[in-house]
Amino acid sequence: xxxxxxxxxxxxxxxxxxxxxxxxxxxxxxxxxxxxxxxxxxxxxxxxxxxxxxxxxxxxxxxxxxxxxxxxxxxxxxxxxxxxxxxxxxxxxxxxxxxxxxxxxxxxxxxxxxxxxxxxxxxxxxxxxxxxxxxxxxxxxxxxxxxxxxxxxxxxxxxxxxxxxxxxxxxxxxxxxxxxxxxxxxxxxxxxxxxxxxxxxxxxxxxxxxxxxxxxxxxxxxxxxxxxxxxxxxxxxxxxxxxxxxxxxxxxxxxxxxxxxxxxxxxxxxxxxxxxxxxxxxxxxxxxxxxxxxxxxxxxxxxxxxxxxxxxxxxxxxxxxxxxxxxxxxxxxxx
Numbered sequence: 001x002x003x004x005x006x007x008x009x010x011x012x013x014x015x016x017x018x019x020x021x022x023x024x025x026x027x028x029x030x031x032x033x034x035x036x037x038x039x040x041x042x043x044x045x046x047x048x049x050x051x052x053x054x055x056x057x058x059x060x061x062x063x064x065x066x067x068x069x070x071x072x073x074x075x076x077x078x079x080x081x082x083x084x085x086x087x088x089x090x091x092x093x094x095x096x097x098x099x100x101x102x103x104x105x106x107x108x109x110x111x112x113x114x115x116x117x118x119x120x121x122x123x124x125x126x127x128x129x130x131x132x133x134x135x136x137x138x139x140x141x142x143x144x145x146x147x148x149x150x151x152x153x154x155x156x157x158x159x160x161x162x163x164x165x166x167x168x169x170x171x172x173x174x175x176x177x178x179x180x181x182x183x184x185x186x187x188x189x190x191x192x193x194x195x196x197x198x199x200x201x202x203x204x205x206x207x208x209x210x211x212x213x214x215x216x217x218x219x220x221x222x223x224x225x226x227x228x229x230x231x232x233x234x235x236x237x238x239x240x241x242x243x244x245x246x247x248x249x250x251x252x253x254x255x256x257x258x259x260x261x262x263x264x265x266x267x268x269x270x271x272x273x274x275x276x277x278x279x280x281x282x283x284x285x286x287x288x289x290x291x292x293x294x295x296x297x298x299x300x301x302x303x304x305x306x307x308x309x310x311x312x313x314x315x316x317x318x319x320x321x322x323x324x325x326x327x328x329x330x331x332x333x334x335x
Contacts, residue, residue, distance in 0.1 A: 001216070003178040009038060009171040016176070018161040022214040023047055024183040028292045028302060030161060036174035038167035041316055042280040046296050047159045059147065066143045073136040080129045087122050090115055158215065164280070185212035187225055268301045269331040270294075271313055278315050286310040286322060 003018060025045065032043050161178060192205040208225050212218060271281040277298025284291035285304050294300045302311070304325045311330065314320035323330055 029181040044280040
């Protein structure tokens with residue numbers, strides 16, 4: 001994803017927030033570029049639980065339809081209750097006339113006919129109402145299943161990128177570019193075969209079906225389709241040999257804790273100072289452009305080209321430190 005922004009900046013230190021970003025962003029892929037007489041000091045990613053994702057238009061329509069149908073079902077249920085009450089009243093008032101008073105035959109016939117016709121009418125209306133309620137229930141269940149399918153992810157929060165920059169003077173028109181990758185987005189292919197008759201050539205049409213459940217709005221977004229995986233490093237990892245009964249480990253600094261032989265090319269860990277995590281610390285593969293920054297809890301994850309690489313840790317106002325990338329976990333690194 002590519003986002004651009006322009007703004008005016010005052011002199012000194014300022015925090016800029018790029019909001020409305022998917023919580024499924026690949027933190028290692030975040031890059032910020034700026035044009036102007038200023039310096040970007042740190043880039044940090046964090047979740048924002050106060051701003052929720054905007055629902056897709058299709059989801060909002062389905063939710064509105066479900067709400068209207070639910071209201072209609074409540075009305076039908078009330079009508080059915082009224083009809084049942086009337087039926088109960090008719091059943092309890094079957095005694096016509098007093099115990100000592102006589103009743104003419106014609107009056108009795110009219111009363112019986114009225115009660116019979118009204119009961120038939122009530123039964124007919126009850127059957128119609130129950131049929132409509134059954135149809136509404138079936139439609140509501142289908143809508144709930146469709147909504148469940150569209151809302152596969154329970155993640156409703158957004159995230160944001162906080163950029164800290166400083167300048168000596170005011171800047172009237174500073175420009176920024178933010179690029180990053182998001183998960184749960186991609187495409188798959190299918191083919192359409194079309195032919196007019198057995199003597200005509202076959203037309204083979206290749207189609208790309210694009211999907212995304214990242215939580216971001218892709219309205220009028222320019223897309224480039226590729227078979228490559230952007231989360232994979234383009235540098236082939238160096239395969240390290242395994243030795244039996246080899247328990248020796250390289251000597252490490254007392255302030256660094258390392259765990260496990262490097263398998264693959266991903267290293268994770270925590271950067272802290274005095275036991276306090278350092279968010280926004282920079283982790284770079286020395287001599288390359290591969291880098292990332294720690295999150296709010298001081299955690300990081302970075303992919304290195306091979307086991308001969310070195311990681312350089314730095315934080316504003318502190319001395320940087322270089323560590324050999326020979327372990328899968330390098331944690332509690334004190335700058």
